[in-house]
Amino acid sequence: MSATTPIPSRRFAGARVPLSDRIGEPAFRALCALAAAVAVGTLVWIAETVFDHSGTAFSTFGLGFLGHTTWDPVKNHFGAAAFLYGTFVSSLLALLIATPAAILIAIYLTELAPRIVRRPVAMLVELLAAIPSVILGLWGIIVLGPFLTGHLEPFLRSFLSWIPLFSGASSSGYSMLNAVLILTIMILPIITALTREIFATTAGDLKEGAYALGATRWEMIRMTVLPIARPGIVGAAVLGLGRAFGEAIAVTQVIGNATQIQASLFQPAGTLAAQIASSYQSANPGLGQSSLIYLAAILLVLSLIVNIGARLIVRRFQRGR
Amino acid sequence: MSALAQPAPGSRLHADRRYRRRRLLSRAVEGISTLAAALAVAVLALVIVSVALRAAPAINLDFFTKDPAPFGAPGGGIRDMIVGSAILVGIASAIAIPLGILVAIYTTEFAGHRVATTIRFALDILNGVPTIVVGIFIYGLLVIGRTQSGWAGALALSVVELPIVARSAQEVLGLVPRALHEAGLALGLRRWRIVLRIVLPTAAGGLLTGAVLGVARVAGETAPLLFTTSIFSTFGTPTNPGEALPNIPVEIFSLSESPSPQDHARAWAAALVLVGFVLIVSIVARTFNERSRRRLGS
Numbered sequence: 001m002s003a004t005t006p007i008p009s010r011r012f013a014g015a016r017v018p019l020s021d022r023i024g025e026p027a028f029r030a031l032c033a034l035a036a037a038v039a040v041g042t043l044v045w046i047a048e049t050v051f052d053h054s055g056t057a058f059s060t061f062g063l064g065f066l067g068h069t070t071w072d073p074v075k076n077h078f079g080a081a082a083f084l085y086g087t088f089v090s091s092l093l094a095l096l097i098a099t100p101a102a103i104l105i106a107i108y109l110t111e112l113a114p115r116i117v118r119r120p121v122a123m124l125v126e127l128l129a130a131i132p133s134v135i136l137g138l139w140g141i142i143v144l145g146p147f148l149t150g151h152l153e154p155f156l157r158s159f160l161s162w163i164p165l166f167s168g169a170s171s172s173g174y175s176m177l178n179a180v181l182i183l184t185i186m187i188l189p190i191i192t193a194l195t196r197e198i199f200a201t202t203a204g205d206l207k208e209g210a211y212a213l214g215a216t217r218w219e220m221i222r223m224t225v226l227p228i229a230r231p232g233i234v235g236a237a238v239l240g241l242g243r244a245f246g247e248a249i250a251v252t253q254v255i256g257n258a259t260q261i262q263a264s265l266f267q268p269a270g271t272l273a274a275q276i277a278s279s280y281q282s283a284n285p286g287l288g289q290s291s292l293i294y295l296a297a298i299l300l301v302l303s304l305i306v307n308i309g310a311r312l313i314v315r316r317f318q319r320g321r
Numbered sequence: 322m323s324a325l326a327q328p329a330p331g332s333r334l335h336a337d338r339r340y341r342r343r344r345l346l347s348r349a350v351e352g353i354s355t356l357a358a359a360l361a362v363a364v365l366a367l368v369i370v371s372v373a374l375r376a377a378p379a380i381n382l383d384f385f386t387k388d389p390a391p392f393g394a395p396g397g398g399i400r401d402m403i404v405g406s407a408i409l410v411g412i413a414s415a416i417a418i419p420l421g422i423l424v425a426i427y428t429t430e431f432a433g434h435r436v437a438t439t440i441r442f443a444l445d446i447l448n449g450v451p452t453i454v455v456g457i458f459i460y461g462l463l464v465i466g467r468t469q470s471g472w473a474g475a476l477a478l479s480v481v482e483l484p485i486v487a488r489s490a491q492e493v494l495g496l497v498p499r500a501l502h503e504a505g506l507a508l509g510l511r512r513w514r515i516v517l518r519i520v521l522p523t524a525a526g527g528l529l530t531g532a533v534l535g536v537a538r539v540a541g542e543t544a545p546l547l548f549t550t551s552i553f554s555t556f557g558t559p560t561n562p563g564e565a566l567p568n569i570p571v572e573i574f575s576l577s578e579s580p581s582p583q584d585h586a587r588a589w590a591a592a593l594v595l596v597g598f599v600l601i602v603s604i605v606a607r608t609f610n611e612r613s614r615r616r617l618g619s
Contacts, residue, residue, distance in 0.1 A: 024513050042480060043443055049458050131368060247451070281552070
């Protein structure tokens with residue numbers, strides 16, 4: 001190679017930058033920045049629009065809206081308490097079933113499953129999240145509902161009827177219990193996927209150390225995997241909770257959309273999201289419509305709190321690693 | 322060692338029993354874990370099989386190619402819904418996919434660490450906003466005081482799709498090797514040329530599968546459409562997004578609320594079309610996604 005070849009580019013010699021670069025670089029950069037601004041701005045825009053349109057209801061009922069259980073479109077009196085109750089009960093019960101199940105499935109996928117079935121089974125569990133909620137709801141109405149009233153509810157009642165949650169007659173299959181189970185199916189894959197990722201990162205030498213101390217497999221998991229993963233699991237569960245809070249379609253299909261609070265899980269109930277979805281054809285301008293959007297505003301605030309909380313937990317966990 | 326490890330016979334028996342109990346507990350947990358995984362897979366199979374079995378009688382060629390029958394008449398297809406859904410998802414994706422990829426380019430190529438983290442956080446939060454609230458947002462913005470329209474529905478879907486596409490694009494772009502950037506810089510290329518000529522072609526496979534997963538996700542979304550494009554004429558196959566467009570998810574939703582068995586049969590058949598599309602697309606895209614990520618990552 002001859003070392004005397006001069007550097008061919010003019011760019012290094014003088015300040016001349018091609019015109020396309022002089023325009024293209026800042027233009028492309030600005031375009032990307034604009035896109036980012038639109039994405040972040042949308043979040044603010046959603047909040048602004050939803051709060052704005054709930055103004056009429058807010059000025060009529062104030063924060064007392066949160067405490068009133070009546071929802072009476074005829075008398076034009078609205079309150080969100082029954083739906084808040086339904087949202088919390090359905091989501092928390094679903095979380096109570098889904099979190100342990102997700103941990104167990106994650107244990108299976110990271111510690112027990114033979115190498116060949118790991119990927120396929122993990123993918124199948126995650127595909128559960130790909131089923132559109134409207135189809136899960138349809139399945140809930142026509143397949144799960146009759147099974148619940150015919151088999152599961154009598155069974156639960158025969159053992160647990162001393163607990164108010166499990167007492168009382170069955171309704172037509174549209175019930176809180178149905179909604180809880182459908183929500184469980186919906187959030188299970190989300191929590192499982194996150195928990196599995198966290199489990200997979202547990203250091204191998206810790207596991208070997210536990211085995212070297214004579215631990216059985218479960219003791220190894222309890223001593224090394226679970227304590228390290230705990231904050232991550234909490235974050236995953238809270239994300240699942242956020243998803244359960246906001247699920248409108250499947251819940252409104254199976255929960256029966258009652259507007260009062262009933263203790264029994266076998267009875268219809270309502271949630272914030274489900275009540276909004278079920279009123280889509282009857283949203284006439286005025287106080288009723290504004291109250292509906294007020295429900296959406298409450299739901300937005302709840303989901304913001306839950307999601308921001310979950311992300312902070314997950315992020316702190318990731319940074320600590 | 323043998324002198325030390327010679328416990329009294331009684332205590333050894335005791336330790337033995339305790340070990341057996343510990344082993345039993347471990348086996349029990351392993352069994353329950355396996356059972357839980359099997360149960361989750363079984364639920365997926367159960368849902369798919371019930372949809373397929375109940376839909377089978379209604380599925381034939383006419384079902385895909387004909388408009389719905391007039392009220393009360395037998396037969397009729399779901400062509401109107403398929404066309405409507407395709408238009409809605411098409412418009413939504415035409416907005417969300419380019420926008421999402423541009424956002425991802427900004428965060429991975431141009432923005433500083435702080436700004437990038439903030440945008441990523443905002444996208445995660447946007448992704449967590451309940452889809453029914455997104456529907457209400459567009460309802461308040463475009464529908465109140467006017468009428469429902471395909472545009473409104475598509476825009477609502479694009480708000481749902483944007484964070485999904487952007488986040489997956491960010492991950493894929495983050496996997497493009499730094500060495501490629503540096504090679505471009507060493508050649509005296511400007512950033513935008515590096516992005517357009519080197520980064521995007523390298524990441525194209527991953528970006529495409531991410532976008533396709535976003536499409537599959539919004540194809541099944543009902544909640545954003547309920548308040549934006551749910552009241553439509555069930556006559557013919559409307560294609561003008563200026564009016565409300567029939568679509569598969571909302572139609573399944575309203576049919577599922579009906580007490581009539583014929584409506585349920587129609588709902589199941591439409592459900593099979595939707596779930597078939599979503600699952601096949603998801604499986605194919607996921608498989609490609611893993612492959613292209615592995616190739617980029619190595």
